[in-house]
Amino acid sequence: MEEVGIPHIPRFTSGYLNGSSWLVHTIDQTTGFRASSESAFLRPFLTRPNLAVYKNTLAEKIVGKVATGVQVTSEGHTFLLAASKEVIVSADLDSLPSDWPEIQYFNLPAYVGDFWNPGVGGPTDGNYATIMATLIAPKCRGNVSISSSSMHDQPLINPNWLTQQVDVELLTAGFKRLRQIFQASVLQENLTIGPEYYPGDKVSTEEQIHHFIQDAFQTMYHAAVTCKMRKPDDEMAVVDSHGLVYGTKRLRVVDASVFPFLPPNLPQGTIYELNFD
Ligand SMILES: Cc1cc2nc3c(=O)[nH]c(=O)nc-3n(C[C@H](O)[C@H](O)[C@H](O)COP(=O)(O)OP(=O)(O)OC[C@H]3O[C@@H](n4cnc5c(N)ncnc54)[C@H](O)[C@@H]3O)c2cc1C
Structure with a gap:
Protein backbone atom coordinates (compact mmCIF):
# COMPACT_ATOMS: atom_id res chain seq x y z
CA MET A 1 0.00 0.00 0.00
CA GLU A 2 2.94 2.32 0.68
CA GLU A 3 3.89 2.00 -2.98
CA VAL A 4 0.58 3.58 -4.01
CA GLY A 5 0.87 6.36 -1.44
CA ILE A 6 -0.99 4.84 1.53
CA PRO A 7 1.35 4.69 4.54
CA HIS A 8 1.31 1.89 7.10
CA ILE A 9 -0.16 2.94 10.46
CA PRO A 10 -0.12 0.83 13.65
CA ARG A 11 -3.89 0.57 14.13
CA PHE A 12 -7.20 2.28 13.29
CA THR A 13 -8.19 2.70 16.95
CA SER A 14 -5.59 5.44 17.49
CA GLY A 15 -7.95 8.07 16.09
CA TYR A 16 -5.81 8.49 12.97
CA LEU A 17 -7.37 6.76 9.97
CA ASN A 18 -5.34 7.84 6.96
CA GLY A 19 -3.26 4.76 6.27
CA SER A 20 -3.26 1.01 6.02
CA SER A 21 -3.52 -1.43 8.93
CA TRP A 22 -5.19 -4.62 10.07
CA LEU A 23 -8.94 -4.22 10.49
CA VAL A 24 -10.16 -4.33 14.08
CA HIS A 25 -12.82 -6.96 14.79
CA THR A 26 -15.04 -7.45 17.82
CA ILE A 27 -14.21 -11.05 18.66
CA ASP A 28 -14.78 -12.86 21.95
CA GLN A 29 -11.25 -13.83 22.94
CA THR A 30 -12.41 -16.89 24.88
CA THR A 31 -14.48 -18.46 22.04
CA GLY A 32 -13.02 -16.88 18.92
CA PHE A 33 -16.53 -16.02 17.71
CA ARG A 34 -17.51 -12.55 16.52
CA ALA A 35 -19.19 -10.63 19.35
CA SER A 36 -22.18 -8.34 18.93
CA SER A 37 -23.70 -5.77 21.28
CA GLU A 38 -26.27 -8.46 22.18
CA SER A 39 -23.68 -11.14 23.02
CA ALA A 40 -21.21 -8.79 24.74
CA PHE A 41 -23.38 -6.28 26.58
CA LEU A 42 -26.86 -7.82 26.96
CA ARG A 43 -26.61 -11.61 27.30
CA PRO A 44 -24.18 -11.57 30.30
CA PHE A 45 -26.63 -9.41 32.28
CA LEU A 46 -29.95 -11.15 31.55
CA THR A 47 -30.29 -12.36 35.16
CA ARG A 48 -30.25 -8.84 36.57
CA PRO A 49 -33.48 -8.24 38.53
CA ASN A 50 -33.82 -4.71 37.11
CA LEU A 51 -33.69 -5.87 33.48
CA ALA A 52 -36.67 -7.19 31.50
CA VAL A 53 -36.29 -8.08 27.82
CA TYR A 54 -39.42 -8.25 25.66
CA LYS A 55 -38.67 -10.48 22.68
CA ASN A 56 -40.46 -10.19 19.30
CA THR A 57 -41.90 -6.91 20.44
CA LEU A 58 -42.38 -3.89 18.19
CA ALA A 59 -42.16 -0.44 19.77
CA GLU A 60 -44.95 1.51 18.10
CA LYS A 61 -45.23 4.85 19.78
CA ILE A 62 -43.57 6.94 22.48
CA VAL A 63 -46.32 8.20 24.70
CA GLY A 64 -46.44 11.93 25.49
CA LYS A 65 -44.15 14.88 24.86
CA VAL A 66 -43.03 14.25 28.42
CA ALA A 67 -42.25 10.62 27.66
CA THR A 68 -44.16 8.42 30.12
CA GLY A 69 -43.75 5.12 28.31
CA VAL A 70 -43.79 3.20 25.04
CA GLN A 71 -46.74 1.54 23.35
CA VAL A 72 -45.66 -1.89 22.09
CA THR A 73 -47.18 -4.86 20.29
CA SER A 74 -46.17 -8.44 20.91
CA GLU A 75 -47.87 -11.49 19.39
CA GLY A 76 -50.98 -9.49 18.56
CA HIS A 77 -51.26 -7.83 21.98
CA THR A 78 -50.80 -4.10 22.33
CA PHE A 79 -49.77 -2.72 25.71
CA LEU A 80 -47.93 0.11 27.42
CA LEU A 81 -44.49 -0.15 28.98
CA ALA A 82 -44.38 2.68 31.54
CA ALA A 83 -41.15 4.59 32.14
CA SER A 84 -40.38 5.71 35.67
CA LYS A 85 -37.42 7.92 34.63
CA GLU A 86 -37.04 8.26 30.87
CA VAL A 87 -37.36 6.51 27.51
CA ILE A 88 -34.12 5.76 25.64
CA VAL A 89 -34.51 4.87 21.96
CA SER A 90 -31.83 2.75 20.29
CA ALA A 91 -33.63 1.54 17.17
CA ASP A 92 -31.43 2.97 14.43
CA LEU A 93 -32.37 3.61 10.88
CA ASP A 94 -30.81 3.70 9.42
CA PHE A 217 -22.12 0.35 -6.81
CA GLN A 218 -23.49 -0.99 -3.54
CA THR A 219 -23.93 0.25 0.03
CA MET A 220 -21.84 -0.56 3.10
CA TYR A 221 -25.04 -0.51 5.23
CA HIS A 222 -24.06 2.39 7.46
CA ALA A 223 -27.47 4.08 7.69
CA ALA A 224 -27.25 7.10 9.98
CA VAL A 225 -28.06 10.79 10.55
CA THR A 226 -31.87 10.65 10.48
CA CYS A 227 -32.13 12.17 13.96
CA LYS A 228 -29.29 14.69 13.95
CA MET A 229 -27.46 15.73 17.11
CA ARG A 230 -26.98 19.47 16.64
CA LYS A 231 -27.43 22.83 18.29
CA PRO A 232 -31.09 23.92 18.45
CA ASP A 233 -30.61 26.68 15.85
CA ASP A 234 -30.00 24.03 13.15
CA GLU A 235 -33.38 23.35 11.51
CA MET A 236 -32.42 19.66 11.04
CA ALA A 237 -31.50 19.20 14.71
CA VAL A 238 -33.50 16.50 16.53
CA VAL A 239 -31.48 15.76 19.67
CA ASP A 240 -29.10 17.76 21.87
CA SER A 241 -25.58 16.70 22.84
CA HIS A 242 -27.02 14.35 25.50
CA GLY A 243 -29.34 12.62 23.04
CA LEU A 244 -32.40 14.39 24.51
CA VAL A 245 -35.09 15.05 21.87
CA TYR A 246 -35.84 18.76 21.45
CA GLY A 247 -39.40 19.69 22.38
CA THR A 248 -39.87 16.66 24.63
CA LYS A 249 -38.88 15.59 28.12
CA ARG A 250 -37.50 12.29 29.38
CA LEU A 251 -36.87 11.03 25.83
CA ARG A 252 -33.40 10.16 24.53
CA VAL A 253 -32.10 8.61 21.30
CA VAL A 254 -28.71 6.85 21.44
CA ASP A 255 -28.27 4.99 18.15
CA ALA A 256 -26.55 5.69 14.83
CA SER A 257 -29.39 7.96 13.74
CA VAL A 258 -28.12 10.76 16.01
CA PHE A 259 -24.74 11.11 14.32
CA PRO A 260 -24.58 14.66 12.91
CA PHE A 261 -22.64 13.14 9.99
CA LEU A 262 -21.41 9.68 9.16
CA PRO A 263 -18.03 9.21 10.80
CA PRO A 264 -15.35 7.70 8.59
CA ASN A 265 -14.30 4.12 9.23
CA LEU A 266 -16.79 1.53 10.51
CA PRO A 267 -19.42 2.95 12.87
CA GLN A 268 -19.87 0.17 15.43
CA GLY A 269 -17.23 1.40 17.92
CA THR A 270 -18.56 4.96 17.80
CA ILE A 271 -22.11 3.72 18.46
CA TYR A 272 -21.01 1.69 21.49
CA GLU A 273 -19.17 4.75 22.82
CA LEU A 274 -22.29 6.88 22.33
CA ASN A 275 -24.44 4.28 24.12
CA PHE A 276 -22.13 4.16 27.14
CA ASP A 277 -21.98 7.93 27.43
C1 LIG B 1 -24.78 -6.38 6.66
C2 LIG B 1 -24.17 -5.34 7.55
C3 LIG B 1 -22.81 -5.43 7.88
C4 LIG B 1 -22.23 -4.47 8.70
N1 LIG B 1 -20.92 -4.60 9.04
C5 LIG B 1 -20.36 -3.72 9.91
C6 LIG B 1 -19.02 -3.89 10.36
O1 LIG B 1 -18.32 -4.83 9.99
N2 LIG B 1 -18.52 -2.95 11.23
C7 LIG B 1 -19.26 -1.89 11.67
O2 LIG B 1 -18.76 -1.08 12.45
N3 LIG B 1 -20.56 -1.71 11.25
C8 LIG B 1 -21.11 -2.61 10.39
N4 LIG B 1 -22.41 -2.43 9.98
C9 LIG B 1 -23.13 -1.23 10.45
C10 LIG B 1 -23.62 -1.44 11.87
O3 LIG B 1 -24.17 -2.73 12.02
C11 LIG B 1 -24.70 -0.38 12.20
O4 LIG B 1 -24.18 0.91 11.93
C12 LIG B 1 -25.06 -0.48 13.69
O5 LIG B 1 -25.56 -1.77 14.00
C13 LIG B 1 -26.13 0.54 14.04
O6 LIG B 1 -26.34 0.40 15.44
P1 LIG B 1 -27.67 0.93 16.11
O7 LIG B 1 -27.55 0.65 17.58
O8 LIG B 1 -27.89 2.34 15.69
O9 LIG B 1 -28.84 0.07 15.47
P2 LIG B 1 -29.02 -1.52 15.30
O10 LIG B 1 -27.75 -2.27 15.60
O11 LIG B 1 -29.66 -1.70 13.96
O12 LIG B 1 -30.04 -1.86 16.46
C14 LIG B 1 -31.38 -1.42 16.41
C15 LIG B 1 -32.24 -2.48 17.05
O13 LIG B 1 -33.54 -1.93 17.28
C16 LIG B 1 -34.52 -2.87 16.87
N5 LIG B 1 -35.73 -2.11 16.50
C17 LIG B 1 -35.87 -1.19 15.50
N6 LIG B 1 -37.13 -0.69 15.50
C18 LIG B 1 -37.79 -1.29 16.52
C19 LIG B 1 -39.12 -1.19 17.03
N7 LIG B 1 -40.03 -0.36 16.51
N8 LIG B 1 -39.48 -1.97 18.11
C20 LIG B 1 -38.57 -2.82 18.67
N9 LIG B 1 -37.30 -2.95 18.24
C21 LIG B 1 -36.92 -2.20 17.17
C22 LIG B 1 -33.88 -3.61 15.70
O14 LIG B 1 -34.50 -4.87 15.52
C23 LIG B 1 -32.42 -3.73 16.18
O15 LIG B 1 -32.23 -4.86 16.98
C24 LIG B 1 -23.01 -3.40 9.18
C25 LIG B 1 -24.38 -3.32 8.87
C26 LIG B 1 -24.94 -4.29 8.07
C27 LIG B 1 -26.43 -4.21 7.77
Whole structure:
Protein backbone atom coordinates (compact mmCIF):
# COMPACT_ATOMS: atom_id res chain seq x y z
CA MET A 1 0.00 0.00 0.00
CA GLU A 2 2.94 2.32 0.68
CA GLU A 3 3.89 2.00 -2.98
CA VAL A 4 0.58 3.58 -4.01
CA GLY A 5 0.87 6.36 -1.44
CA ILE A 6 -0.99 4.84 1.53
CA PRO A 7 1.35 4.69 4.54
CA HIS A 8 1.31 1.89 7.10
CA ILE A 9 -0.16 2.94 10.46
CA PRO A 10 -0.12 0.83 13.65
CA ARG A 11 -3.89 0.57 14.13
CA PHE A 12 -7.20 2.28 13.29
CA THR A 13 -8.19 2.70 16.95
CA SER A 14 -5.59 5.44 17.49
CA GLY A 15 -7.95 8.07 16.09
CA TYR A 16 -5.81 8.49 12.97
CA LEU A 17 -7.37 6.76 9.97
CA ASN A 18 -5.34 7.84 6.96
CA GLY A 19 -3.26 4.76 6.27
CA SER A 20 -3.26 1.01 6.02
CA SER A 21 -3.52 -1.43 8.93
CA TRP A 22 -5.19 -4.62 10.07
CA LEU A 23 -8.94 -4.22 10.49
CA VAL A 24 -10.16 -4.33 14.08
CA HIS A 25 -12.82 -6.96 14.79
CA THR A 26 -15.04 -7.45 17.82
CA ILE A 27 -14.21 -11.05 18.66
CA ASP A 28 -14.78 -12.86 21.95
CA GLN A 29 -11.25 -13.83 22.94
CA THR A 30 -12.41 -16.89 24.88
CA THR A 31 -14.48 -18.46 22.04
CA GLY A 32 -13.02 -16.88 18.92
CA PHE A 33 -16.53 -16.02 17.71
CA ARG A 34 -17.51 -12.55 16.52
CA ALA A 35 -19.19 -10.63 19.35
CA SER A 36 -22.18 -8.34 18.93
CA SER A 37 -23.70 -5.77 21.28
CA GLU A 38 -26.27 -8.46 22.18
CA SER A 39 -23.68 -11.14 23.02
CA ALA A 40 -21.21 -8.79 24.74
CA PHE A 41 -23.38 -6.28 26.58
CA LEU A 42 -26.86 -7.82 26.96
CA ARG A 43 -26.61 -11.61 27.30
CA PRO A 44 -24.18 -11.57 30.30
CA PHE A 45 -26.63 -9.41 32.28
CA LEU A 46 -29.95 -11.15 31.55
CA THR A 47 -30.29 -12.36 35.16
CA ARG A 48 -30.25 -8.84 36.57
CA PRO A 49 -33.48 -8.24 38.53
CA ASN A 50 -33.82 -4.71 37.11
CA LEU A 51 -33.69 -5.87 33.48
CA ALA A 52 -36.67 -7.19 31.50
CA VAL A 53 -36.29 -8.08 27.82
CA TYR A 54 -39.42 -8.25 25.66
CA LYS A 55 -38.67 -10.48 22.68
CA ASN A 56 -40.46 -10.19 19.30
CA THR A 57 -41.90 -6.91 20.44
CA LEU A 58 -42.38 -3.89 18.19
CA ALA A 59 -42.16 -0.44 19.77
CA GLU A 60 -44.95 1.51 18.10
CA LYS A 61 -45.23 4.85 19.78
CA ILE A 62 -43.57 6.94 22.48
CA VAL A 63 -46.32 8.20 24.70
CA GLY A 64 -46.44 11.93 25.49
CA LYS A 65 -44.15 14.88 24.86
CA VAL A 66 -43.03 14.25 28.42
CA ALA A 67 -42.25 10.62 27.66
CA THR A 68 -44.16 8.42 30.12
CA GLY A 69 -43.75 5.12 28.31
CA VAL A 70 -43.79 3.20 25.04
CA GLN A 71 -46.74 1.54 23.35
CA VAL A 72 -45.66 -1.89 22.09
CA THR A 73 -47.18 -4.86 20.29
CA SER A 74 -46.17 -8.44 20.91
CA GLU A 75 -47.87 -11.49 19.39
CA GLY A 76 -50.98 -9.49 18.56
CA HIS A 77 -51.26 -7.83 21.98
CA THR A 78 -50.80 -4.10 22.33
CA PHE A 79 -49.77 -2.72 25.71
CA LEU A 80 -47.93 0.11 27.42
CA LEU A 81 -44.49 -0.15 28.98
CA ALA A 82 -44.38 2.68 31.54
CA ALA A 83 -41.15 4.59 32.14
CA SER A 84 -40.38 5.71 35.67
CA LYS A 85 -37.42 7.92 34.63
CA GLU A 86 -37.04 8.26 30.87
CA VAL A 87 -37.36 6.51 27.51
CA ILE A 88 -34.12 5.76 25.64
CA VAL A 89 -34.51 4.87 21.96
CA SER A 90 -31.83 2.75 20.29
CA ALA A 91 -33.63 1.54 17.17
CA ASP A 92 -31.43 2.97 14.43
CA LEU A 93 -32.37 3.61 10.88
CA ASP A 94 -30.81 3.70 9.42
CA SER A 95 -19.14 17.73 5.24
CA LEU A 96 -16.36 16.26 6.62
CA PRO A 97 -12.99 17.66 7.84
CA SER A 98 -10.55 17.32 4.97
CA ASP A 99 -7.95 15.22 6.82
CA TRP A 100 -10.39 12.35 7.27
CA PRO A 101 -10.27 9.52 4.74
CA GLU A 102 -12.99 9.41 2.11
CA ILE A 103 -12.30 5.97 0.69
CA GLN A 104 -11.87 2.69 2.47
CA TYR A 105 -10.10 -0.19 0.72
CA PHE A 106 -10.44 -3.68 1.98
CA ASN A 107 -9.44 -6.98 0.55
CA LEU A 108 -10.85 -10.49 0.54
CA PRO A 109 -9.06 -13.71 -0.41
CA ALA A 110 -11.87 -14.65 -2.81
CA TYR A 111 -13.74 -13.59 -5.93
CA VAL A 112 -16.57 -11.14 -5.17
CA GLY A 113 -17.53 -9.68 -8.54
CA ASP A 114 -20.83 -7.82 -8.67
CA PHE A 115 -21.57 -6.87 -5.05
CA TRP A 116 -25.34 -7.03 -5.77
CA ASN A 117 -24.81 -10.78 -6.38
CA PRO A 118 -21.51 -11.56 -4.67
CA GLY A 119 -19.59 -14.52 -6.10
CA VAL A 120 -22.19 -15.22 -8.79
CA GLY A 121 -20.72 -16.05 -12.20
CA GLY A 122 -17.24 -16.25 -10.72
CA PRO A 123 -14.29 -18.26 -11.98
CA THR A 124 -14.01 -21.93 -11.12
CA ASP A 125 -10.24 -22.21 -11.48
CA GLY A 126 -7.23 -20.83 -9.59
CA ASN A 127 -7.02 -18.53 -6.58
CA TYR A 128 -8.67 -15.12 -6.62
CA ALA A 129 -8.42 -12.00 -4.51
CA THR A 130 -10.65 -8.94 -4.40
CA ILE A 131 -9.97 -5.40 -3.25
CA MET A 132 -12.98 -3.16 -2.80
CA ALA A 133 -13.12 0.63 -2.67
CA THR A 134 -15.85 2.08 -0.48
CA LEU A 135 -17.00 5.65 -0.19
CA ILE A 136 -16.83 5.84 3.57
CA ALA A 137 -17.99 9.43 4.01
CA PRO A 138 -20.26 10.20 1.06
CA LYS A 139 -21.33 13.76 0.33
CA CYS A 140 -24.71 12.83 -1.12
CA ARG A 141 -27.57 12.74 1.35
CA GLY A 142 -30.57 10.44 1.26
CA ASN A 143 -33.81 10.87 3.13
CA VAL A 144 -36.37 8.77 4.99
CA SER A 145 -40.08 9.50 5.19
CA ILE A 146 -42.81 7.71 7.04
CA SER A 147 -45.58 6.28 4.90
CA SER A 148 -48.10 6.35 7.76
CA SER A 149 -48.12 6.84 11.52
CA SER A 150 -48.07 3.06 12.04
CA MET A 151 -44.78 1.31 12.82
CA HIS A 152 -46.14 -1.70 10.90
CA ASP A 153 -45.80 0.21 7.61
CA GLN A 154 -42.28 0.34 6.16
CA PRO A 155 -40.72 3.80 5.80
CA LEU A 156 -39.84 5.19 2.39
CA ILE A 157 -36.05 5.23 2.03
CA ASN A 158 -34.47 7.28 -0.72
CA PRO A 159 -30.69 6.75 -0.57
CA ASN A 160 -29.88 9.35 -3.27
CA TRP A 161 -26.64 7.52 -4.05
CA LEU A 162 -24.14 9.13 -6.45
CA THR A 163 -26.14 12.34 -6.74
CA GLN A 164 -23.04 14.42 -5.93
CA GLN A 165 -20.35 14.65 -8.59
CA VAL A 166 -17.62 14.60 -5.95
CA ASP A 167 -18.76 11.12 -4.84
CA VAL A 168 -18.58 9.82 -8.43
CA GLU A 169 -15.12 11.33 -8.85
CA LEU A 170 -13.88 9.87 -5.57
CA LEU A 171 -15.12 6.42 -6.52
CA THR A 172 -13.54 6.72 -9.96
CA ALA A 173 -10.21 7.60 -8.32
CA GLY A 174 -10.70 4.69 -5.90
CA PHE A 175 -11.35 2.32 -8.78
CA LYS A 176 -8.13 3.39 -10.52
CA ARG A 177 -6.19 3.03 -7.27
CA LEU A 178 -7.37 -0.60 -6.99
CA ARG A 179 -5.66 -1.39 -10.28
CA GLN A 180 -2.50 0.40 -9.13
CA ILE A 181 -2.44 -1.76 -5.99
CA PHE A 182 -2.51 -4.97 -8.06
CA GLN A 183 0.26 -3.52 -10.26
CA ALA A 184 2.49 -2.65 -7.28
CA SER A 185 5.98 -4.11 -7.72
CA VAL A 186 5.87 -5.89 -4.36
CA LEU A 187 2.91 -7.95 -5.62
CA GLN A 188 4.18 -8.38 -9.16
CA GLU A 189 7.58 -9.61 -7.95
CA ASN A 190 6.31 -12.01 -5.31
CA LEU A 191 3.14 -13.41 -6.89
CA THR A 192 2.10 -14.58 -10.31
CA ILE A 193 -0.89 -12.36 -11.02
CA GLY A 194 -3.11 -13.27 -13.92
CA PRO A 195 -5.41 -10.95 -15.86
CA GLU A 196 -8.12 -9.02 -14.06
CA TYR A 197 -11.30 -11.12 -14.08
CA TYR A 198 -13.82 -8.47 -12.99
CA PRO A 199 -14.69 -6.06 -14.46
CA GLY A 200 -11.73 -6.75 -16.80
CA ASP A 201 -10.14 -4.69 -19.54
CA LYS A 202 -13.46 -3.85 -21.21
CA VAL A 203 -13.75 -1.16 -18.51
CA SER A 204 -10.90 1.26 -19.03
CA THR A 205 -12.00 4.69 -20.28
CA GLU A 206 -13.31 7.33 -17.88
CA GLU A 207 -16.80 6.89 -19.31
CA GLN A 208 -16.70 3.09 -18.99
CA ILE A 209 -15.53 3.40 -15.38
CA HIS A 210 -18.40 5.80 -14.60
CA HIS A 211 -20.94 3.41 -16.14
CA PHE A 212 -19.42 0.48 -14.28
CA ILE A 213 -19.64 2.34 -10.95
CA GLN A 214 -23.27 3.30 -11.61
CA ASP A 215 -24.15 -0.36 -12.29
CA ALA A 216 -22.04 -2.16 -9.69
CA PHE A 217 -22.12 0.35 -6.81
CA GLN A 218 -23.49 -0.99 -3.54
CA THR A 219 -23.93 0.25 0.03
CA MET A 220 -21.84 -0.56 3.10
CA TYR A 221 -25.04 -0.51 5.23
CA HIS A 222 -24.06 2.39 7.46
CA ALA A 223 -27.47 4.08 7.69
CA ALA A 224 -27.25 7.10 9.98
CA VAL A 225 -28.06 10.79 10.55
CA THR A 226 -31.87 10.65 10.48
CA CYS A 227 -32.13 12.17 13.96
CA LYS A 228 -29.29 14.69 13.95
CA MET A 229 -27.46 15.73 17.11
CA ARG A 230 -26.98 19.47 16.64
CA LYS A 231 -27.43 22.83 18.29
CA PRO A 232 -31.09 23.92 18.45
CA ASP A 233 -30.61 26.68 15.85
CA ASP A 234 -30.00 24.03 13.15
CA GLU A 235 -33.38 23.35 11.51
CA MET A 236 -32.42 19.66 11.04
CA ALA A 237 -31.50 19.20 14.71
CA VAL A 238 -33.50 16.50 16.53
CA VAL A 239 -31.48 15.76 19.67
CA ASP A 240 -29.10 17.76 21.87
CA SER A 241 -25.58 16.70 22.84
CA HIS A 242 -27.02 14.35 25.50
CA GLY A 243 -29.34 12.62 23.04
CA LEU A 244 -32.40 14.39 24.51
CA VAL A 245 -35.09 15.05 21.87
CA TYR A 246 -35.84 18.76 21.45
CA GLY A 247 -39.40 19.69 22.38
CA THR A 248 -39.87 16.66 24.63
CA LYS A 249 -38.88 15.59 28.12
CA ARG A 250 -37.50 12.29 29.38
CA LEU A 251 -36.87 11.03 25.83
CA ARG A 252 -33.40 10.16 24.53
CA VAL A 253 -32.10 8.61 21.30
CA VAL A 254 -28.71 6.85 21.44
CA ASP A 255 -28.27 4.99 18.15
CA ALA A 256 -26.55 5.69 14.83
CA SER A 257 -29.39 7.96 13.74
CA VAL A 258 -28.12 10.76 16.01
CA PHE A 259 -24.74 11.11 14.32
CA PRO A 260 -24.58 14.66 12.91
CA PHE A 261 -22.64 13.14 9.99
CA LEU A 262 -21.41 9.68 9.16
CA PRO A 263 -18.03 9.21 10.80
CA PRO A 264 -15.35 7.70 8.59
CA ASN A 265 -14.30 4.12 9.23
CA LEU A 266 -16.79 1.53 10.51
CA PRO A 267 -19.42 2.95 12.87
CA GLN A 268 -19.87 0.17 15.43
CA GLY A 269 -17.23 1.40 17.92
CA THR A 270 -18.56 4.96 17.80
CA ILE A 271 -22.11 3.72 18.46
CA TYR A 272 -21.01 1.69 21.49
CA GLU A 273 -19.17 4.75 22.82
CA LEU A 274 -22.29 6.88 22.33
CA ASN A 275 -24.44 4.28 24.12
CA PHE A 276 -22.13 4.16 27.14
CA ASP A 277 -21.98 7.93 27.43
C1 LIG B 1 -24.78 -6.38 6.66
C2 LIG B 1 -24.17 -5.34 7.55
C3 LIG B 1 -22.81 -5.43 7.88
C4 LIG B 1 -22.23 -4.47 8.70
N1 LIG B 1 -20.92 -4.60 9.04
C5 LIG B 1 -20.36 -3.72 9.91
C6 LIG B 1 -19.02 -3.89 10.36
O1 LIG B 1 -18.32 -4.83 9.99
N2 LIG B 1 -18.52 -2.95 11.23
C7 LIG B 1 -19.26 -1.89 11.67
O2 LIG B 1 -18.76 -1.08 12.45
N3 LIG B 1 -20.56 -1.71 11.25
C8 LIG B 1 -21.11 -2.61 10.39
N4 LIG B 1 -22.41 -2.43 9.98
C9 LIG B 1 -23.13 -1.23 10.45
C10 LIG B 1 -23.62 -1.44 11.87
O3 LIG B 1 -24.17 -2.73 12.02
C11 LIG B 1 -24.70 -0.38 12.20
O4 LIG B 1 -24.18 0.91 11.93
C12 LIG B 1 -25.06 -0.48 13.69
O5 LIG B 1 -25.56 -1.77 14.00
C13 LIG B 1 -26.13 0.54 14.04
O6 LIG B 1 -26.34 0.40 15.44
P1 LIG B 1 -27.67 0.93 16.11
O7 LIG B 1 -27.55 0.65 17.58
O8 LIG B 1 -27.89 2.34 15.69
O9 LIG B 1 -28.84 0.07 15.47
P2 LIG B 1 -29.02 -1.52 15.30
O10 LIG B 1 -27.75 -2.27 15.60
O11 LIG B 1 -29.66 -1.70 13.96
O12 LIG B 1 -30.04 -1.86 16.46
C14 LIG B 1 -31.38 -1.42 16.41
C15 LIG B 1 -32.24 -2.48 17.05
O13 LIG B 1 -33.54 -1.93 17.28
C16 LIG B 1 -34.52 -2.87 16.87
N5 LIG B 1 -35.73 -2.11 16.50
C17 LIG B 1 -35.87 -1.19 15.50
N6 LIG B 1 -37.13 -0.69 15.50
C18 LIG B 1 -37.79 -1.29 16.52
C19 LIG B 1 -39.12 -1.19 17.03
N7 LIG B 1 -40.03 -0.36 16.51
N8 LIG B 1 -39.48 -1.97 18.11
C20 LIG B 1 -38.57 -2.82 18.67
N9 LIG B 1 -37.30 -2.95 18.24
C21 LIG B 1 -36.92 -2.20 17.17
C22 LIG B 1 -33.88 -3.61 15.70
O14 LIG B 1 -34.50 -4.87 15.52
C23 LIG B 1 -32.42 -3.73 16.18
O15 LIG B 1 -32.23 -4.86 16.98
C24 LIG B 1 -23.01 -3.40 9.18
C25 LIG B 1 -24.38 -3.32 8.87
C26 LIG B 1 -24.94 -4.29 8.07
C27 LIG B 1 -26.43 -4.21 7.77
